[in-house]
Amino acid sequence: MNVIETEDLTRVFTGRPNRKDRFRRPRHVAVDGLSLTVEAGESVGYIGANGAGKSTTIKMLVGILVPTSGAVTTVGLHPLKQRRALARRVGVVFGQRSQLWWDLPVQESFSILSSIHSLPAADERVRTAELVEMLEMGEFLATPVRQLSLGQRMRAEVAAALLHRPELLILDEPTIGLDVLSKQRLREFLVAQRREHGTTLLLTTHDMGDVERLCDRILVVDHGSLAFDGTFDGLARTVGARRELVVDLAAASPDLVDLDGAEHVRSESGGLRQRLAFDPQRTTAARVLAAVSERVEVLDLSITEPDIEDVVREIYRATRR
Amino acid sequence: MAEPKVQRRLRPWQTLPDGLRAYRAVLASRGRSQASYRASFRMDLVGAVLVGLIEFSEVWVLYSATDQIGGFTLAQILLVFGLADLAFSLADLVAGHCDNLPVYVRAGTLDVFFLRPQPVLAQLITSDLSLRRLARSLVGATALTAGLVLNDIDWSAGTVGLLVLALVCGFVIFSAQFVTAAGLQFFLINGSEMTNAFVYGGRYAATQPANVWPRALLVVFGAIFPVAFAAYLPVSTLLGAPGPAGLPTWVGWCAPVAALWAVVFAWLCWRWGLRHYRGAGG
Numbered sequence: 205m206n207v208i209e210t211e212d213l214t215r216v217f218t219g220r221p222n223r224k225d226r227f228r229r230p231r232h233v234a235v236d237g238l239s240l241t242v243e244a245g246e247s248v249g250y251i252g253a254n255g256a257g258k259s260t261t262i263k264m265l266v267g268i269l270v271p272t273s274g275a276v277t278t279v280g281l282h283p284l285k286q287r288r289a290l291a292r293r294v295g296v297v298f299g300q301r302s303q304l305w306w307d308l309p310v311q312e313s314f315s316i317l318s319s320i321h322s323l324p325a326a327d328e329r330v331r332t333a334e335l336v337e338m339l340e341m342g343e344f345l346a347t348p349v350r351q352l353s354l355g356q357r358m359r360a361e362v363a364a365a366l367l368h369r370p371e372l373l374i375l376d377e378p379t380i381g382l383d384v385l386s387k388q389r390l391r392e393f394l395v396a397q398r399r400e401h402g403t404t405l406l407l408t409t410h411d412m413g414d415v416e417r418l419c420d421r422i423l424v425v426d427h428g429s430l431a432f433d434g435t436f437d438g439l440a441r442t443v444g445a446r447r448e449l450v451v452d453l454a455a456a457s458p459d460l461v462d463l464d465g466a467e468h469v470r471s472e473s474g475g476l477r478q479r480l481a482f483d484p485q486r487t488t489a490a491r492v493l494a495a496v497s498e499r500v501e502v503l504d505l506s507i508t509e510p511d512i513e514d515v516v517r518e519i520y521r522a523t524r525r
Numbered sequence: 526m527a528e529p530k531v532q533r534r535l536r537p538w539q540t541l542p543d544g545l546r547a548y549r550a551v552l553a554s555r556g557r558s559q560a561s562y563r564a565s566f567r568m569d570l571v572g573a574v575l576v577g578l579i580e581f582s583e584v585w586v587l588y589s590a591t592d593q594i595g596g597f598t599l600a601q602i603l604l605v606f607g608l609a610d611l612a613f614s615l616a617d618l619v620a621g622h623c624d625n626l627p628v629y630v631r632a633g634t635l636d637v638f639f640l641r642p643q644p645v646l647a648q649l650i651t652s653d654l655s656l657r658r659l660a661r662s663l664v665g666a667t668a669l670t671a672g673l674v675l676n677d678i679d680w681s682a683g684t685v686g687l688l689v690l691a692l693v694c695g696f697v698i699f700s701a702q703f704v705t706a707a708g709l710q711f712f713l714i715n716g717s718e719m720t721n722a723f724v725y726g727g728r729y730a731a732t733q734p735a736n737v738w739p740r741a742l743l744v745v746f747g748a749i750f751p752v753a754f755a756a757y758l759p760v761s762t763l764l765g766a767p768g769p770a771g772l773p774t775w776v777g778w779c780a781p782v783a784a785l786w787a788v789v790f791a792w793l794c795w796r797w798g799l800r801h802y803r804g805a806g807g
Contacts, residue, residue: 215804263636266639267638267639268640268803269803270804272799272804287639288644289642291641291642292642294640296638298633298636300633301633301634301636305558309560312554316547316554319546319549319550319551320642321641359595389798470634
């Protein structure tokens with residue numbers, strides 16, 4: 205079964221007429237003839253630059269916005285005509301807006317949401333306990349939402365979206381602003397959730413790590429239409445999703461060129477810090493480090509992931525050619 | 526893959542208890558959260574009573590300059606003020622937060638309503654319950670009681686029925702104004718300036734004898750936003766007072782028609798506004 209189906213989905217925003225041209229309303233095509241299918245159980249990363257049409261697409265998928273033209277079906281339902289039936293089967297997390305009651309304890313938000321989704325009392329207990337355990341929310345269950353840290357609130361938001369066991373979970377920027385540990389925890393939870401319940405995932409993100417660890421399929425959207433549809437490996441092959449090893453050296457050294465599997469990007473502080481790019485498909489950070497250590501003494505190191513903005517820019521460049 | 530749930534189409538009355546459970550849960554939580562901020566709640570209560578008293582003092586001042594306005598004495602106007610003010614404050618308690626719609630839109634709360642299996646308007650109305658407005662209704666209730674004692678009322682089942690009818694219809698009319706205001710605010714930038722004119726202006730107009738209004742106000746508050754039916758017309762009928770020229774004395778019994786119109790108008794405005802928000806064209 206297809207969980208998401210869109211055909212030639214288009215959304216045009218018309219602004220207010222401006223003073224110069226009173227009779228023409230400015231038009232902005234946010235989503236432009238988008239056709240895509242997501243099957244049950246897939247995990248899809250939906251990425252693109254700011255303003256590429258990601259949020260607009262999501263709003264049309266769940267019935268908040270009406271398409272200008274084209275068709276959209278979510279879990280087999282029409283999002284506008286069957287919005288309420290759809291709401292029972294889809295969970296949505298908007299990173300920027302909360303579904304919790306800011307002045308109530310987390311526990312109480314869960315119990316209101318259970319009522320909203322008319323979960324039977326026994327089911328509510330089991331499901332809440334399960335989510336509390338998996339997302340490690342026990343310690344802040346009695347804390348009012350407004351006092352939670354961002355990481356805690358995000359976990360509570362994800363739990364809130366999953367209480368009614370939706371078939372499809374849509375996450376809009378779920379890891380934005382989270383620290384590394386919180387991100388990692390959330391990703392692990394989502395992977396487990398998928399494994400156990402077969403939940404279909406659609407997520408938008410600016411974090412390459414999210415895409416790499418969570419998604420087995422990636423859609424890149426550019427100016428409202430699809431620029432790439434494939435696996436992470438495919439994406440990495442297309443744009444060369446290279447990582448950078450940054451090494452701080454004990455003594456200034458000439459540029460570390462001709463290393464096996466790594467390429468010198470640039471040197472800073474007169475050669476005390478050097479940046480080396482490598483392809484994780486072909487070598488490992490450890491091997492690159494070993495090669496560097498043979499030549500010079502390394503004091504400190506860090507690895508930077510490719511920025512999703514860069515990846516997207518590369519894709520745009522490749523497809524617009 | 527999660528079990529595909531069989532969606533059996535339920536009749537509205539079959540889904541009712543379940544639907545109510547959702548609203549009950551939200552409303553109960555609102556009550557509890559207000560009770561948990563005691564000091565702030567008490568301040569709100571005092572403030573609400575003060576506002577009510579100030580509004581009543583406006584009427585008092587008017588009558589200190591003259592014995593009669595529009596054929597109504599102070600005792601008689603107490604009935605009009607009390608009835609209108611009580612109906613308005615109860616409507617404010619239940620639906621008053623609707624005209625805060627721009628705040629809901631900016632905070633993204635409205636989008637969240639779309640993600641839940643209840644009608645958006647029902648969620649908006651039940652999203653809050655300002656208990657402090659109960660205190661506000663004390664002012665209206667006191668004025669109404671005083672009016673009932675001071676006037677020479679020919680008590681019968683009919684008069685009681687008329688009073689209850691007026692109160693219920695007044696409540697419905699004022700609640701509908703709040704929903705109308707919400708619907709219109711989807712279109713208007715800083716729309717509360719405009720909608721306040723008929724929401725709060727309407728409340729003020731309803732506490733006065735309508736036969737002193739200029740013609741334009743009669744059209745606006747007698748027909749479009751029919752607040753004259755909330756108190757003035759039923760009280761005219763109740764007291765057998767000379768109502769507005771050219772209208773029969775039983776016109777006070779037409780309050781349900783006015784309430785129905787207000788509801789239909791509000792529903793249309795809301796639908797229209799929501800369509801605009803979702804971008805389906807106006």
